[in-house]
Amino acid sequence: MIKTTSQLSKKETDALLQILEERFKENQHRHHGIAWENITKKLQSQPTKLWSLQQMELTGGEPDVVDLSKKNGEYFFIDCAKETPKARRSLCYDQQALAERKEHKPKGSALEMASEIGIQILDEQQYRYLQSLEAVDLKTSSWIKTPASIRKLGGALFCDRRYDEVFVYHNGAISYYAARGFRGVLSI
Numbered sequence: 001m002i003k004t005t006s007q008l009s010k011k012e013t014d015a016l017l018q019i020l021e022e023r024f025k026e027n028q029h030r031h032h033g034i035a036w037e038n039i040t041k042k043l044q045s046q047p048t049k050l051w052s053l054q055q056m057e058l059t060g061g062e063p064d065v066v067d068l069s070k071k072n073g074e075y076f077f078i079d080c081a082k083e084t085p086k087a088r089r090s091l092c093y094d095q096q097a098l099a100e101r102k103e104h105k106p107k108g109s110a111l112e113m114a115s116e117i118g119i120q121i122l123d124e125q126q127y128r129y130l131q132s133l134e135a136v137d138l139k140t141s142s143w144i145k146t147p148a149s150i151r152k153l154g155g156a157l158f159c160d161r162r163y164d165e166v167f168v169y170h171n172g173a174i175s176y177y178a179a180r181g182f183r184g185v186l187s188i
Contacts, residue, residue, distance in 0.1 A: 006051045006118070016054050017043070023064045023080075030080065030133055031065040039065055039075055042188045049188050052118035053077060056184060059117070060085035063186070066133065068126060078122065078130055079183040084140040088113060089181035093143055093156035097173035110143040110182040119184035121145055124168060126185055127159050131166045136183075143182045144168070 008016065017040065024036050043050055056063040061079030068076040079085055092098050094111040114121050122130070123145040130136060141160035150157065156173035158180060159166060 006048050008047065008050050008054060012054065013044075013047075013050055016050060016057065019057065020053065020063070023062065027064055027080070031067045034065060034067060034075065039188075042073075042075060046188060048118060049186060052186050055117040056085075056119065056186065059087035061088070061184065063184075066130060068129060068185075075188050077186045077188070078126065079185075080130070080134075080136070081183075082136055082138070084137055084142045084179075084181035084183060086181075089140070090176050090178050091143070091181060092176045093146065093173035094151070097156070101174045106176040114182060114184050117184065119186045121182045122185055124157070124159070127183070128166055130183070131161055135161055135164075137161050140179045140181065141169075141177075143180065146173075 021036055024031070024039070053063055056077070056079060060081055062081040063077040064080045066076050066078040066080070088110070090106050091108050091110045091113060092101060092106050094109045098105060098109045098112070110121055121143060127142065127144050137160040141158045143156060143158045146156045150170065151173060154172055155170045157168055157170055159168050
């Protein structure tokens with residue numbers, strides 16, 4: 001369940017930063033040449049971003065810094081859990097899809113939950129980049145940002161990794177499955 005406050009206590013902040021620093025040090029392949037001290041400085045000056053990272057962690061995302069951009073001073077945290085985060089599964093794509101679903105409605109939508117957490121869902125390029133660093137979603141799948149032209153027709157896109165390849169698929173935006181969720185990205 002997502003907390004409603006967007007500020008962490010000092011104790012929560014310290015505990016989260018410790019988890020993130022350990023993950024950062026254990027997974028250097030995700031962020032070559034980035035110093036943890038730079039990340040810490042930016043995070044401590046952005047308390048709402050810390051709150052969003054805590055929500056990513058609490059929902060099973062295992063966020064870590066991923067070097068998506070060579071822009072100076074911009075860092076990205078992405079959900080790096082081996083499978084799509086457990087507490088973010090069984091969701092349709094967006095609020096419109098949830099409203100259109102007549103029977104057996106899911107508990108929510110990927111875009112709505114991402115917004116509540118303060119993150120964006122991955123786009124195809126970000127998803128493929130994560131997959132180039134390590135194999136994820138071997139048993140699950142993740143909704144990805146869908147072009148407006150596809151969404152207008154009722155569809156949505158999702159990805160997974162099977163047979164050592166990354167696949168992009170389509171489905172009705174109103175669909176949901178126990179093994180499909182979403183991965184998020186947070187820019188700091």
